[in-house]
Amino acid sequence: MFRVIASRLISAVPNLVGVVVVTFCLTRALPGDPAAFFAGPAATAESVAEVRRKLGLDRGLIEQFGRYVHDLFAGDLGNSLTTGQPVVADLVARLPASMELTLFALLFAVLLSIPIGVLAANHQDSWIDHLCRVMATACQSLPTFFLGLFLVYVFYYLLGWAPAPLGRLDIIFSAPPRVTGFYTIDGLMAGDFALVLTALGHLLLPAITLGMFAMGPLARMTRAALIAVLSSDFIRTARANGLPPRMILYRYALRNAILPIVNTLGMVFSYLLGANVLVEKVFGWPGVGSYAIDAVIASDYAPVQGFVLVMAVLYLALNLATDIVNAALDPRIEFTT
Amino acid sequence: MKAPLLSVNGLTIEFRSRAGTVHALEGVSLRVDRGTTTGIVGESGSGKSVLAYSIIGLLDRAGRVTSGTIVFDDRDILTMNEAERDSIRGRDISMIFQNPSSALNPIRTIGQQIEDVIVCHRLQSSRTAYDAAIEMLARVRIPDPTRRHRAYPFELSGGMCQRVMIATALSCSPQLLIADEPTTGLDVTTQAAIMDLIREQTTSRRMATMLITHDLGLAAEYCDQIVVIHAGQVVESGPTKSLFQHPAHPYTAKLVTATPTLDTRLEDLTSIEGGLPDLRRELPYCRFSGRCSRFEKACNEAPLPRIRIAEDHFAVCRRPV
Amino acid sequence: MTANHSKDVGRIAYLAGENLLTSTALFCFVLLVGLAIFGHWLVPFDPLLSNASATLKPPSATHWFGTDHLGRDIFSRVIVATRLDLGIAVLAVALSLLLGSLMGACAGYFGGWTDRTVGRVVDTIMAFPLFVLAMGIVAALGNTTINIVYATAVINLPFYARVARAEVNVRRSTGYVEAAKMAGNGEFRVLAFHILPNVMPTLVVQASLNMGWAILNAAGLSFIGLGVRPPTPEWGIMVADGASYIISGEWWLFFFPGAALMLAVFCFNLLGDGLRDLLDPRRAT
Numbered sequence: 001m002f003r004v005i006a007s008r009l010i011s012a013v014p015n016l017v018g019v020v021v022v023t024f025c026l027t028r029a030l031p032g033d034p035a036a037f038f039a040g041p042a043a044t045a046e047s048v049a050e051v052r053r054k055l056g057l058d059r060g061l062i063e064q065f066g067r068y069v070h071d072l073f074a075g076d077l078g079n080s081l082t083t084g085q086p087v088v089a090d091l092v093a094r095l096p097a098s099m100e101l102t103l104f105a106l107l108f109a110v111l112l113s114i115p116i117g118v119l120a121a122n123h124q125d126s127w128i129d130h131l132c133r134v135m136a137t138a139c140q141s142l143p144t145f146f147l148g149l150f151l152v153y154v155f156y157y158l159l160g161w162a163p164a165p166l167g168r169l170d171i172i173f174s175a176p177p178r179v180t181g182f183y184t185i186d187g188l189m190a191g192d193f194a195l196v197l198t199a200l201g202h203l204l205l206p207a208i209t210l211g212m213f214a215m216g217p218l219a220r221m222t223r224a225a226l227i228a229v230l231s232s233d234f235i236r237t238a239r240a241n242g243l244p245p246r247m248i249l250y251r252y253a254l255r256n257a258i259l260p261i262v263n264t265l266g267m268v269f270s271y272l273l274g275a276n277v278l279v280e281k282v283f284g285w286p287g288v289g290s291y292a293i294d295a296v297i298a299s300d301y302a303p304v305q306g307f308v309l310v311m312a313v314l315y316l317a318l319n320l321a322t323d324i325v326n327a328a329l330d331p332r333i334e335f336t337t
Numbered sequence: 338m339k340a341p342l343l344s345v346n347g348l349t350i351e352f353r354s355r356a357g358t359v360h361a362l363e364g365v366s367l368r369v370d371r372g373t374t375t376g377i378v379g380e381s382g383s384g385k386s387v388l389a390y391s392i393i394g395l396l397d398r399a400g401r402v403t404s405g406t407i408v409f410d411d412r413d414i415l416t417m418n419e420a421e422r423d424s425i426r427g428r429d430i431s432m433i434f435q436n437p438s439s440a441l442n443p444i445r446t447i448g449q450q451i452e453d454v455i456v457c458h459r460l461q462s463s464r465t466a467y468d469a470a471i472e473m474l475a476r477v478r479i480p481d482p483t484r485r486h487r488a489y490p491f492e493l494s495g496g497m498c499q500r501v502m503i504a505t506a507l508s509c510s511p512q513l514l515i516a517d518e519p520t521t522g523l524d525v526t527t528q529a530a531i532m533d534l535i536r537e538q539t540t541s542r543r544m545a546t547m548l549i550t551h552d553l554g555l556a557a558e559y560c561d562q563i564v565v566i567h568a569g570q571v572v573e574s575g576p577t578k579s580l581f582q583h584p585a586h587p588y589t590a591k592l593v594t595a596t597p598t599l600d601t602r603l604e605d606l607t608s609i610e611g612g613l614p615d616l617r618r619e620l621p622y623c624r625f626s627g628r629c630s631r632f633e634k635a636c637n638e639a640p641l642p643r644i645r646i647a648e649d650h651f652a653v654c655r656r657p658v
Numbered sequence: 659m660t661a662n663h664s665k666d667v668g669r670i671a672y673l674a675g676e677n678l679l680t681s682t683a684l685f686c687f688v689l690l691v692g693l694a695i696f697g698h699w700l701v702p703f704d705p706l707l708s709n710a711s712a713t714l715k716p717p718s719a720t721h722w723f724g725t726d727h728l729g730r731d732i733f734s735r736v737i738v739a740t741r742l743d744l745g746i747a748v749l750a751v752a753l754s755l756l757l758g759s760l761m762g763a764c765a766g767y768f769g770g771w772t773d774r775t776v777g778r779v780v781d782t783i784m785a786f787p788l789f790v791l792a793m794g795i796v797a798a799l800g801n802t803t804i805n806i807v808y809a810t811a812v813i814n815l816p817f818y819a820r821v822a823r824a825e826v827n828v829r830r831s832t833g834y835v836e837a838a839k840m841a842g843n844g845e846f847r848v849l850a851f852h853i854l855p856n857v858m859p860t861l862v863v864q865a866s867l868n869m870g871w872a873i874l875n876a877a878g879l880s881f882i883g884l885g886v887r888p889p890t891p892e893w894g895i896m897v898a899d900g901a902s903y904i905i906s907g908e909w910w911l912f913f914f915p916g917a918a919l920m921l922a923v924f925c926f927n928l929l930g931d932g933l934r935d936l937l938d939p940r941r942a943t
Contacts, residue, residue: 018782140923149901156905165905270787271788281882293882301797305794308793311790
């Protein structure tokens with residue numbers, strides 16, 4: 001197992017290097033004067049020169065890259081012009097909000113799409129199957145921000161069931177003592193169940209909005225994987241041996257079908273981490289996505305660069321985790337690694 | 338004469354497909370007795386596997402039995418409901434398949450797979466199932482069964498996988514074992530070892546074995562009686578010795594001469610010209626007539642007679658050799 | 659004769675039924691393209707014309723989709739926006755297709771360090787969550803519409819590169835390619851005139867599957883304020899503008915442009931699915 005983890009870590013390194021290089025290029029190889037961008041629209045000529053000197057923008061490109069990497073290792077992502085804080089501090093403060101949202105969205109997507117995929121596979125080519133496939137396509141056609149607004153209109157304005165889209169908690173509550181930054185977990189640890197409940201209430205609509213798009217590919221892959229597995233030789237053997245249909249479906253078929261489904265998760269994460277931004281804007285969610293949006297609109301470049309870098313690294317880490325889970329589930333992988 | 342364990346009578350099966358109706362089997366009749374091995378011999382596409390699947394109840398959804406009975410242990414399988422058929426499968430009738438490496442669950446240990454079958458049929462607890470599984474592995478002569486219990490199929494050779502499949506099939510001591518081309522894809526030495534194992538289990542358990550193969554030589558070596566199938570019809574059946582000494586149906590005769598022995602020279606190898614007829618068309622009474630050198634118009638004017646050649650040896654032909 | 663006839667009718671009915679969704683999608687696609695081209699001349703109101711006395715009016719007989727906060731007719735704006743939204747996506751996909759399949763074809767055909775380089779570029783793009791990368795690119799290049807096109811093109815490149823590479827790789831050692839080489843054709847000629855035409859259908863299917871995703875991406879970027887600026891009618895910013903009016907009950911501002919967006923994407927996705935099922939049934943999911 002350690003061999004697998006090690007080999008996956010090693011193969012992730014080139015991607016990490018690529019990410020760092022690209023983020024460097026995105027912010028240094030700008031048309032115009034990068035120093036002016038980092039100094040901000042309200043800067044004087046002196047502060048622009050100061051920024052240029054501080055960021056080393058007057059040096060050669062290679063040296064700039066060296067300084068950039070050195071700063072990264074020191075945990076220095078620059079300062080935000082709008083908040084006045086170091087970007088790292090802002091990101092660390094806001095990341096748990098985005099992570100909690102993404103996690104619940106993933107949970108929702110998985111809990112819904114796997115049963116739908118199983119249903120479609122079991123009734124292949126029937127009207128149920130066609131309905132499931134059309135639903136999956138429809139889910140992939142939903143603009144995330146449109147769905148979010150629609151849900152807010154129906155469930156908040158019309159029905160009054162959902163809380164106002166103004167953040168993670170009702171106004172009367174204050175955040176629990178921070179352990180993970182996840183209000184659900186921290187609330188549980190503090191024993192404040194009312195807080196946990198309101199946090200969940202606020203999470204519901206954003207999580208559904210974010211997870212809905214992911215349902216499309218997940219349901220489709222579940223269906224395809226299950227159909228492929230159900231027609232394979234070892235299922236025929238299992239049937240010939242008289243194993244009960246339930247056992248065949250869950251212990252034999254689904255466990256084998258899980259493998260390509262886990263592989264689909266890589267693509268799903270890419271979407272979730274991106275669409276996070278849209279959902280945070282719709283629901284006023286105080287995560288890194290809304291932070292980045294505000295920064296982009298205000299031409300505040302350091303936060304945008306930090307955001308892109310952090311998201312990319314997070315994505316790499318999630319893919320690594322997926323690979324490891326895959327290896328844990330499939331004994332053949334370790335054998336061939 | 339004792340009642341046969343399995344008796345198939347006039348079985349006719351057709352398949353619905355986008356290209357039309359495929360008449361896979363027509364009027365197939367045969368019998369299998371306890372303690373014997375019956376060989377079902379025919380070319381690829383002759384319907385041997387369809388026959389096997391219909392006996393064990395795994396016929397494809399598109400398949401329909403239009404007439405005939407399959408009587409197993411005095412009960413007609415075709416009239417049973419789903420639950421009864423499920424209880425027979427794996428317990429009273431078992432089946433093993435070709436390509437054993439892909440016929441086992443790749444992400445489950447072989448020991449667990451055997452235990453799954455034992456537990457679900459004999460309702461043993463997991464503790465005793467473990468011991469029973471080890472015992473089965475030993476009985477099929479897998480070396481070091483305790484360690485191999487934890488092995489995955491991809492860690493085993495083709496021959497070992499086939500032994501494992503035999504172990505799962507025999508774990509509930511079935512009365513009938515259907516072996517569908519169990520040695521295809523295995524090397525010759527392993528073939529012999531697997532067939533010897535099957536023969537040994539057949540006799541020691543007083544089981545009936547139905548060996549499905551395209552290899553007449555293999556059938557000759559291991560079967561007590563042989564049923565020859567062509568294009569979904571039984572053309573000849575009888576004790577092995579009698580069939581080889583007096584092959585009556587032209588197809589059987591050709592098969593026998595086409596099967597090489599140690600003395601056959603390369604130049605003397607013959608083949609049977611033509612191929613199987615298109616089973617979607619309207620077919621004549623004798624489906625071999627298109628390839629038969631002894632064909633006459635009279636052959637297809639009426640249903641074929643069943644002619645007794647010798648004791649228990651029959652040919653379905655109007656002009657036997 | 660009549661028996662054959664009814665069999666043919668039956669078969670056509672069967673195919674039409676199976677392809678009902680695809681036919682509907684095709685019809686919608688034609689409608690969308692028509693609106694994109696002719697929309698400007700068909701709309702009842704000037705999409706940019708504000709009318710202070712008719713702000714925030716709900717849908718009615720005169721204003722089918724109501725009016726927005728500046729009194730502009732939403733129906734006209736939604737129709738006219740078709741051209742921009744579709745245009746951005748088509749341009750982005752075309753760029754992606756061209757560049758991506760070229761890169762992928764060369765990688766698949768020549769192998770070696772070409773393959774490794776292209777592979778490295780594609781892997782690096784795919785190492786980012788794609789929407790985040792698009793944001794980064796637009797932030798770096800500047801907040802204009804054409805940069806939205808470039809950003810969307812870049813993030814879609816990997817799909818075409820990978821498909822082209824795989825397809826060309828498979829065909830590289832086929833008989834007709836060998837024959838073409840022996841007939842004296844240079845490497846690039848073989849690639850361009852013999853292999854690529856055969857790879858086209860797969861790439862076209864990929865493009866149609868990709869269009870929906872490209873439209874969503876572009877609209878998402880403009881929703882958060884990148885690219886298209888007001889008062890230009892575009893579905894993404896119209897939804898963004900309408901967002902703040904939901905909590906006071908004026909739903910028509912966000913709903914109609916959003917619904918139009920959804921329908922367009924749905925149509926392209928169905929079309930792509932149908933094309934893929936028709937041209938390459940092995941890959942249908």
